[in-house]
Every structure is written in structure tokens, then in C-alpha cells.
Amino acid sequence: MSVNKKTHDTVKRAGTFVFSVLCGMLSCGVLLLLFSAVMYVLGLLPEIAGVLALVSFAAGCLLAGFICGSIKQHGGLKAGLVCALLMTSAVVIGSLFTGGFSGGSALVKLISAVISSCTGAVLGVNRK
Numbered sequence: 001m002s003v004n005k006k007t008h009d010t011v012k013r014a015g016t017f018v019f020s021v022l023c024g025m026l027s028c029g030v031l032l033l034l035f036s037a038v039m040y041v042l043g044l045l046p047e048i049a050g051v052l053a054l055v056s057f058a059a060g061c062l063l064a065g066f067i068c069g070s071i072k073q074h075g076g077l078k079a080g081l082v083c084a085l086l087m088t089s090a091v092v093i094g095s096l097f098t099g100g101f102s103g104g105s106a107l108v109k110l111i112s113a114v115i116s117s118c119t120g121a122v123l124g125v126n127r128k
Contacts, residue, residue: 016071017079021086024064024117031056050105057109058116061087065117069124080121084113 035052038044064087065080072079088110
């Protein structure tokens with residue numbers, strides 16, 4: 001195999017993960033906006049915001065895993081794990097820049113991201 005072919009395959013694999021994570025982040029942002037509007041209209045307590053943010057993050061990870069699994073068509077758990085780690089690292093880096101990083105919720109976010117992203121990737125690989 002030539003060097004150009006290996007480089008092209010590596011870029012193609014990385015592009016799959018980047019596209020999947022961007023779609024997951026976009027859906028996470030849309031869900032956050034939707035949940036914020038619902039909280040405002042219904043007059044819900046601000047304490048619910050953390051739970052709704054975690055639900056939107058898990059849904060974004062599920063979609064990212066599903067898209068990645070659908071594109072790759074094999075290795076669903078590995079693809080889901082990579083998507084979960086990429087999305088969690090993006091959230092942690094964003095939290096570090098904004099100053100809102102708390103180590104207590106990082107483990108919960110990581111576990112929920114891994115479970116939902118791996119589930120989405122397995123569903124994406126096994127869909128017909």
C-alpha cells in the first residue's frame with residue numbers, strides 16, 4: 001500500500017469521527033435551546049437545568065455514535081467510545097475556558113457519554 005493511500009484512509013477515518021461529533025454537538029445545542037425555551041415557558045425551577053443539560057448531552061452522544069456507526073458499518077463499540085471521548089473532551093475544554101469546570105460532574109458526563117454513544121454506534125452498525 002502506498003503512503004498516499006494510507007494518508008487518505010487516515011484522513012477519511014478522522015473525517016468520519018469529526019463529522020459525527022459535529023452533528024452530535026449541533027443536536028446537543030439545539031436540544032439545549034429547546035429545553036431552555038420549555039423551562040422559560042413552563043416556569044420550571046433552575047435546578048432542573050443540570051438534568052436537562054445532561055439529557056441533551058447524552059442525546060447528542062447517541063446521535064454522534066449512530067452517525068459514526070452508520071458510516072463505518074463495523075466496530076460499533078470502538079467507534080462509540082471514540083465519539084464519546086471526543087465529545088467529552090470538547091465539553092471539558094469548553095468548561096475549562098469558561099471557568100465552569102467541576103470535577104464532580106465530569107465522571108457522570110463521561111459515563112453517560114460512553115453508554116449513549118456506544119449504544120448509538122451499535123444501533124448504527126446493526127441497522128438495515
